[in-house]
Amino acid sequence: MQPLTLLILQAAGLNFLVMIEKQHIFMAEAIKLGMENILTGNGGPFGAVIVKNGEIIARGANRVTIDNDPTAHAEVVAIREACNTLGSFQLEGCEIYCSCEPCPMCLGAIYWARPEKIYFAAGRNDAADAGFDDEFIYREIASDFQERKIPAIQINRLQALDVFSKWKETDRKIPY
């Protein structure tokens, strides 16, 4: 939708329609970032934008292969940029628009960042169809750690508990 159309809707008092249209514009931007990534060859076909007070404050595209960073998913890239811009480790009052349903890693990162809302376009099944099997990781998370494909073995628990004891006591902590 053109900015002029948004202005006309606004003038007509149809602000709720403006909001709905803006959501589609933000999502279109996230999808465009994913599409551009195919042309640049920087990484997978995923994009994300973070919005605060109706403005895009951060953009992210997948950079896994160009950065040799398996955590550089579009959402994580965008969260890092947004937090840097805001000077905060929380995305208070923000919305994140993801071109695809966030994978478990990104969903975890989003929950830690605590935006107000998540919008996504393609679903996890669509991603699986394109060769990105997030569904496998979702299944792994749901299973006991002893039964996962990557073996996880718990050791040195008591030693690690000392760290938590220290954390509970310290007055130097910043809760997050």
Ligand SMILES: [Zn+2]
């Ligand atoms: Zn992800």
